[in-house]
Amino acid sequence: MISAAVLRGIGTLTRTRAVFTAPLAVRCYSHAKVETDEEFDSRWVTYFSKPDLDTWELRKGMNTLIGYDLVPEPKILDSALRACRRLNDLANAIRILEAVKDKSGPHKEIYPYVIQELKPTLQELGISTPEELGIHKA
């Protein structure tokens, strides 16, 4: 995930919080298995790659993904855009690109990178970016 690199520094800082007196080498961390970035990405790519994905599942997936504290990888977005193509939904494809730009927040370098990575897909499917349509400004 793109945010992982940005937040890794902050992550290491929060790890070193003080622990109340506990026996010797036991730390109070959860024993749950943490999903790696690659597992997360491939799970979502698989979700959107379902051939008979319906509109509800596309909307649910996309809204959930945007709810996470990260900007989705270009490969997940590529899968989602292809799902839009299968569902004949150009408007939502453009909306997804807008949502990615909004999700990057102050990190202005993320969106151009994503567009650059998605350029072949955008050209192949004929999806215009919000900038090309003029809706990037109110």
Place this chain on the structure above:
Amino acid sequence: MLASRALVRGLQSGFWRRVSTSSAAWVAHTHDVDVVDCSVPQYNNRLDTPLPDVPFVRNLSVEQKKLKENEKGSWTQLTKEEKLALYRLTHELSYAEMRQGSKEWMTVLGGVFIFLGFTGLLVWWQRVYVYGDVPHTLSQESVAQQTQRMIDMRVNPVHGFSNKWDYEKKQWK
């Protein structure tokens, strides 16, 4: 007496019936307005929900239906205007439009100041026409007498009031 009581009861129930009717139902049958049906999914503009539950425009005209048919074909064939039209069919506001603020705060602030100013005028009128005279002890002469008495009594002679009076020269230091 029973008849008058029944009359009052009848009047009261008529009155309360009218007042207790829900405004939506009242509006709906007084003049034809669209009442939002909250029992079905609605369209909403939200930054955290990029793909809304229903498209913004539900009842498509003939041209719009044709455009939707074209959408099923290759998107490379669509012009920019057509793509924009398709976007606007599904979405009311773009992200940029959702994020833009308005100048409403100026109106609000202006309104607040106007009302504060008006209140100020009322308070001034009240001060002039409602309040009585202040006590005579606040007159210049009375305050002078008071101050002299405090000096004579040596109020706070170390660090405070009388400390600032020069008893030799009979003036403030």
